Amino acid sequence: MKSITLSDPGKPSTYIFKEFPIPEPLPGHVVIEIRAFGLNHAEVFMRKGEWNETAEVSGIECVGVVHSCPGGEFAIGTKVAAIMGGMGRTIPGSYAEYTRVRVGNVASIDSSLSWEDLAAIPETYATAWTCIFRNLELSRGQTLLVRGGTSSFGQAAINLAVNAGAKVIATTRNLDRAPMLLGLGVKRVELEGPELSKRLPETKSIDAVLELVGNSVLLDSLATLKRGGHLCLAGFLGGLAPIPDFNPLLQMPSGVHFSFFGSFVFGEPGFPLSDVPLQKIANEVAEGRYKARPVRVFRFEEIAEAHKVMDENHAGGKMVVVVGKA
Template sequence: MSGTMRAVVLDGPGPAEALDIRERPIPVPMPGQVLIRVRAFGLNRSELHTRLGLAEGVTFPRVPGIEAVGEVADAPGGEFRTGQKVVTLMGGMGRVFDGGYAGYTCVPAGQVIAFESGLPWSTIGAIPEMLQTAHGSLTVGLDTKPGQSLLIRGGTSSVGMAAAILAKRRGLTVLGSTRDESKRQALAAIGVDHVLIDDGGLAAAVRRFFPDGVDAALELVGTPTLPDTLQATRMHGVVCFTGMLSNQWIVPDFYPIDYIPRGVRLTAYTGGAADLPPAVLQEFLDAVSDGTAVAPIGKVYTLDDIVQAHTDMEENRVSGKLVVTT
């Protein structure tokens, strides 16, 4: 396929205004790659880290974007048929090769997942990375079971809201935190059982509901709140470090015996396309379609609004997932 496309290009770290929309050649896929006509993509903190110069292994100039949804435009190896609806995520997208902030993206076939759905692209675009991270955190990171209690620290983030939705569908009691009183209703609306206003110290509030501490906790804020999250968790409970909304992920002078409460287990989660089973993606899309689940979308933008979208993400103005349609 020849021609040009619109793409967001980042020449180097900088403010939101450094995201520049340009005309670029449509990529040409090689065997083993898939060219996707991008219909929508979600925004992620990973892309904010790239723009701020905090991400490792990034080369510039670069089209950001660690996920995208759309239709197969070409698959020389025959892995997918032209026109098939697919999602792609991770695998170096937006860091070591150009990502989803464009009209087309060219990615390895191994990180492409096919699906069927009549949902709008703006809804589908919210789901891949958010669902993969939430599902992986609850299964690989926390090994949650029905009937358990779960604290989600950073509850109004897209992953936090997705995790709450999945956890309720799995039969857990969910506590979700937010620093903003005005976002309380957003958590209640998706079924969070106990909404906590986070002033930096939640352990005491958590233990008013669960005196021994919660069974599991999902840390999405980062290292500033991790010690308190550990204190909110019962002996033999599990804390999974997944997110870094604070942009802080290093614990200086880490001394485990002093840092981790006795008997509390600390894990971490990160994953990619291989960690999102196609059946899990399809089941969630079907559930959203039939109204038994919701995709927690905060706001939808067009590609021309990319600077505003990044600014909103950086300043935490919106609850839920930010989506851009192309």
Template sequence: MTEMMRAIVLDAPGPVEALTIRELPIPTPSEGWVLIQVKAFGLNRSELHTRLGLAEGVTFPRVLGIEATGVVVEAPGGEFTPGQQVVAVMGGMGRAYDGGYAEYTCVPATQVIAFESDLDWGTLGALPEMLQTSYGSLTVGLDAQPGQSILIRGGTSSIGMATAVLAKQRGMTVFSTTRNPRKAEALTRIGVDHVLIDDGDVQAQVRAILPEGVDTALELVGTPTLPDTLRSTRVHGVVCFTGMLSNEWTVKDFYPIEYIPRGVRLSAYGGGAADLPPAVLQGFLDAVAAGEATVPIDRVYAFDQIAEAHTAMEQGTAVGKLVVVTGL
């Protein structure tokens, strides 16, 4: 008899009610793949885009989820040992093949990173995509260096807050934006040096403090705020386009000479598990356990609260990461 699991399935793009919990067979891993018992998974804008029909290249029905945290059940190729704690992230999860919104997921071994930690699953489940994207943006997208300044546009998003934590660990001066003054305290608590209320003219606020502009900037809102972010950055400074909280990511009639300020450099980041070295993941977990770093979590949900969790993500009310724990 085939063993079954609970999974959250999207048959076609639609409202939050389109996410349905149903019984599916537990997948069987082939050589080079890993079967993981999912303990927790974080929610991401990518999954919202898929549900809303904004993502390309997704086939349905599909179990969503571009990340998962749990323990290894089976790895036929011997890459991992049963019982090992692991995270899985990106690489087509929840898009090209079924992802982490389930009690079990089967993913390529190349997308899996092992770790050891006594932190609770809710905390661990918040990390994979958030830490990978934040670390990749800082290193690959920005080549950020100690002592530099950074502007984080979309600061109260999970990636924005994680980037602020990592940047402070690097000895950077952090500017971070929020449109909601009530969320400012959350940014101050994680060590942000300058909280800016986003009124659409952030560059004026930045240059009142740093007349030449910031050294680096991370754009997480999207193309509506990108021109202002570019204007906030000094000559030879770098802006990395990583996120699109606004659901807008293209520039119409892009004319570089007019769009990009003189001497400012524009890059982009969209990576995967290979950009998160195991030592970085383990080091961050150890720092959290020691009280030297924080994981920005807004709320932890039970598996059957997926509709409520997706509604919160769509409304943009969260300050930090939304996480689902399968065993609650």
């Protein structure tokens, strides 16, 4: 099988194409013939050697068909999605024609969507759904602030929250993208930047914050919450630098809830992928309830070009790569 590999894993690398044997069947695992995979900023950090664990074959998600499954959990030929489970980190990932993933990180999806459309869903929507409905416990009528709304993750979260009847305020670094966010159903768009809490009329009345910019604005986001409000930190668009001299006793507002979610826990105890209604989400995408189609689609051979677009922050949404028969 063909794979896209890092020329020097763990260090700044370029991608090369390499032949590997198709993974052998293994109990408790599923071998998937990959038809398409989504692109994620985590893979940019892996390519640059800025991730603590990096496999030779990158990629943390895919969609495809079951090639083998010794335990019989999935029938051969079943259409599936796979997320995390060490892909791209501790085991070969999805930048390939085949991959082998633990059963607990695989979900069947019966959908009429094309492979490229289906590939835009798994990682982004599974993570956004968990943040919105598990960590933030968002409900109808509540106000949600999404910092980093134009990212593919932010757009997925907005789709889910608006569809659930929440009032959504979103931020962007470029107000030229405001019409796109308004088209997703947000009530208002704010310019992303320091001290948003001092500019936001709703400060101290926000029910929930999805923090995708990260540590650089975390304390400012906490300041927007009302008593009993929830903040979920789930992104690092503003970089990985830690908060200097963070002292919760002195800097955390009283009576608010702060949590973190990283999708690398999917498939671990307490975080089954089956908890996420991926089939329902795919159905709603097919029905047009969510604007979830990929903004750009690349061929397998165009991986370098795709990463160039991510490096330049020109994507504006989810990008996918189609593989082989797709």
